[in-house]
Amino acid sequence: MGGADFLQLDPAQAPPGSLTAWLAEEVRSAVSDGRLVPGDRLPATRVLADQLGCSRGVVVDAYRRLTDEGLLSGRHGGGTTVRAAWTPSPAPEIRPRAGAVRAAPSGTAGPMPGLADPAGPMSGLAGPATDLIDLSPGLPDLSAFPRAAWARAERAALTGLASSELGYGDPRGLPALREALAGWLARTRGLRAHPDEILVVNGVSQGLMLLARALITRGVDRIGFEDPGSFGAREHLRRWDLEPVPVRVDQDGLDVEALEHAGLDAVVVTPAHQFPTGVVLGPERRRALIAWVRSEPTSGQGGMPSRLVIEDDYDAEHRYDRPPVPALRALAPDHVVHLGSVSKTLAPAIRIGWLLAPAALRSELVEARYWTDLASPALPQLALAHFITSGGFERHLRQVRRRHRARRDALLAALAAHLPDGTAHGVAAGLHLLVTLPPGVDDAVVARRAAEAGVRVHPLSAHRVGAGPPGLVIGYAANTPDRLHEAVRRIMGVVGSGW
Incomplete structure (x- = not known):
């Protein structure tokens, strides 16, 4: 079984044979303690069933129980939403010290510098000007940005803007x-x-x-x-x-x-x-x-x-x-x-x-x-x-997860085929993975040679202060499976079987 971001649901916590009752109780508790408020939309039954690794009937039955209790409401084609009310106690009002909130003096609101170059010491590893495969960690798949959905959200914001x-x-x-x-x-x-x-x-x-x-x-x-x-x-x-x-x-x-x-x-x-x-x-x-x-x-x-x-x-x-x-x-x-x-x-x-x-x-x-x-x-x-x-954010996350999983799997397959001496870590989540290398390998040298071959990766040593094993930190979200295979092939071409 899997798990869902929705309410941090983990079906492994359900008593044997009581998955429906467990799911209903988890949602009921979330309504009671305010994690779910009136108007919140619940995941579609098929979506939640897929995430939990159970039959759709389990989710349908749980939703039906809560609907009968008056906690949820649903209509055909309209989704399931929360009906029960919960009012959080307001936090104490925050007032800046006297004189703080006034028109800012000239120059106060100038541009702020951003985070230090995430490449840091790797910034010089540019590789060839063309055909660079950038596997830097932390790069999301920018091509997956939901342009149409975001444009609709901006139009809705402008329409209702006072x-x-x-x-x-x-x-x-x-x-x-x-x-x-x-x-x-x-x-x-x-x-x-x-x-x-x-x-x-x-x-x-x-x-x-x-x-x-x-x-x-x-x-x-x-x-x-x-x-x-x-x-x-x-x-x-x-x-x-x-x-x-x-x-x-x-x-x-x-x-x-x-x-x-x-x-x-x-x-x-x-x-x-x-x-x-x-x-x-x-x-x-x-x-x-x-x-x-x-x-x-x-x-x-x-x-x-x-x-x-x-x-x-x-x-x-x-x-x-x-x-x-x-x-x-x-x-x-x-x-x-x-x-x-x-x-x-x-x-x-x-x-x-x-x-x-x-x-x-x-x-x-x-x-x-x-x-x-x-x-x-x-x-x-x-x-x-x-x-x-509107639910657009959740739909977007489901879509990019599927894409990222496929790219992660492609990278793992390429590593198994071309770099069998490396060991992959952190593969269950994220946008990157760590590949530890055999003892004695200089990961900075490997990263530099990879850059010369047109592949940018981070040496693990660049992110560490103390001693530790060598490795490469490889991002996979921003590249297609074929580009990931090509990148690993290039790395293998420059390091050879003996590193």
Whole structure:
């Protein structure tokens, strides 16, 4: 059986012979606790049955039970939606300090630098000017961007746009998008949050910048960072005066014991799909990390946590052969910051992300967000809100998952045929995989030779500070199966059988 992003459903948790009752109870609980609200559309019965690996009749029966209870409503051809009501308690109003929200002085809202070049030391590995096959990790399939659906969402946003909404807007993000994101995160990531708890940012990079400023203000100048971990994100933190301290990653994710010994007060993790190894933070490590972040009492005004975990929800939406992994923030919302974006699901050019922080940090982050660039552009926010609430986002994700799975399978087949000495890791999810190489191989040399042959890949050593096995980090989402086969063939041609 598989699993569904919808409500983080994992059929392996169902009692034997009680799949229908289990599914009905899971949906019932989601309506009760507010993850599903009136008007939310449930997945089509065929779609959900396919994701759960069960018969369609199981889903039909579960939906029918809940419809009979009055929790759901459905009509032929119109889908199934939630009828029951649930009203979340509003978050405390966030007011910037006196004098903060005024017309910004000239130059305040200038352009902000983006994330450091994700290629970093690999940027010189350009290869030939023509016929370059770029297998850099983190590149989504931009050709799959839903142009027609997005255009419809933009038209709908413009049609319903009031003149007053063409102003600078709320620095937290427009209410329509925050409401849509609150429902989306509840359904797919297990996060219950009031819309006022969500801060819309221009991607994860801006979220890291805002958090770095907040930490520096509190005297924190060192932050734990996974090793291996993203070179680009590591350098981005350095740009904002935080020194990343490497913390070992193994087959179960971040080594929390090593984190404890490092004497740190904050750490950045990618628990859903660790970059670049692709491992999932294991259950015991999750519990240990939450125990670590809660082990120090709160300090300062407003109950500011003494320790902080920054959860980069990297690649959480892209999974193929395993159940979904719940967001870490759900376990400790007062100690964990959750960061996400549409850069890997739609396109980096959209420049929309979100940040959920502990209550003691929100006002400060909102004010810093305002003085950085006032607010995010309104039209993309409204278009994304419509794209989510209309079901377009979910349909898009289903389509690209099928495409990505086929490309992942093609890359694995090519590696098995041409590079049998390499071992693939992290293949169950994400947009890239890691291939570890035989001991003694210089992965930087392999990457350089591959670039000379017209293939760009990242050496694992570029994303690591400490010692470890050599490897190649290979992205597959942006290239067709035939191009992936050709890329691996070229790599084999330059390294030979003896590496």
